[in-house]
Amino acid sequence: MSEAPGFDTHRRLSAVTTRSDGALPLTVVLVRHGATPLTEAGGHSGSDGPGPSLTARGRLQAAQAADAAFRIGRAARTGAGSTGGMRSGGLWPDLPRPTVLVASPMVRTQETAVAVGRRLGLHVANEPRFAECRLGEWDGLTAAEIEQGWPGELAQWHATGTFVPPGGESYTQLGARVWDGLTDLLAGGVDRTVVAVGHAVQIRTAVGQALGAPASHWARLRVPPASLSVVRLWEDGTTEVTAVGVPTDG
Numbered sequence: 001m002s003e004a005p006g007f008d009t010h011r012r013l014s015a016v017t018t019r020s021d022g023a024l025p026l027t028v029v030l031v032r033h034g035a036t037p038l039t040e041a042g043g044h045s046g047s048d049g050p051g052p053s054l055t056a057r058g059r060l061q062a063a064q065a066a067d068a069a070f071r072i073g074r075a076a077r078t079g080a081g082s083t084g085g086m087r088s089g090g091l092w093p094d095l096p097r098p099t100v101l102v103a104s105p106m107v108r109t110q111e112t113a114v115a116v117g118r119r120l121g122l123h124v125a126n127e128p129r130f131a132e133c134r135l136g137e138w139d140g141l142t143a144a145e146i147e148q149g150w151p152g153e154l155a156q157w158h159a160t161g162t163f164v165p166p167g168g169e170s171y172t173q174l175g176a177r178v179w180d181g182l183t184d185l186l187a188g189g190v191d192r193t194v195v196a197v198g199h200a201v202q203i204r205t206a207v208g209q210a211l212g213a214p215a216s217h218w219a220r221l222r223v224p225p226a227s228l229s230v231v232r233l234w235e236d237g238t239t240e241v242t243a244v245g246v247p248t249d250g
């Protein structure tokens with residue numbers, strides 16, 4: 001099985017769990033946006049404004065993530081007759097091909113989602129509940145700047161899950177709205193794959209909750225730019241976290 005160039009999956013979907021009627025869960029492929037000037041400078045970008053655009057490297061990473069998303073599922077014939085061609089599959093071939101694309105409304109996620117949507121032939125639907133954590137007064141600052149102005153608080157925000165930054169949100173508050181958004185996607189039915197373009201902290205809360213991990217551990221999850229994290233949800237509340245892929249130059 002070959003991988004998309006520039007994309008490495010370090011864990012594969014092995015056995016896909018099915019229900020007794022053969023149905024698959026809802027699979028949500030959480031894609032982080034490509035790099036921005038703030039990502040590259042070690043700054044923290046929240047969702048208090050539209051936020052920065054992707055850098056040239058970020059656009060390349062978005063294209064890599066789009067290629068990876070395009071390859072999810074089995075190879076299939078596209079078009080008809082002599083004009084038809086084989087669409088390459090092979091990245092997590094047991095998954096249904098993505099049929100829905102949602103994205104946080106921030107500029108960096110919309111730009112990434114447009115690249116993914118163009119590759120998948122899907123329209124981008126906005127999901128404000130998948131916007132990044134609101135950082136309030138910390139928005140746009142580096143870790144060193146936050147440490148200088150609010151000693152110890154950045155560490156508390158990451159390590160407790162409940163600490164609320166000035167004017168912002170805690171991991172737990174963010175996690176509640178993210179889970180709400182995932183639950184609504186689940187209401188649209190199982191047995192399908194949705195691609196959701198979002199953010200580092202937002203994706204941590206989704207994966208952390210799918211793992212059943214306490215909020216105080218969510219910050220330990222690494223979510224590189226343009227990475228793909230796969231969570232699967234069942235209507236009975238059962239969840240699975242099955243694979244993570246990262247762009248090789250990320």
Ligand SMILES: O=C(O)[C@H](O)COP(=O)(O)O
Nearest residue numbers: 044045046132199200201
């Ligand atoms: O604090 C952080 O790490 C940032 O909020 C990351 O957000 P982003 O994924 O939107 O860049």
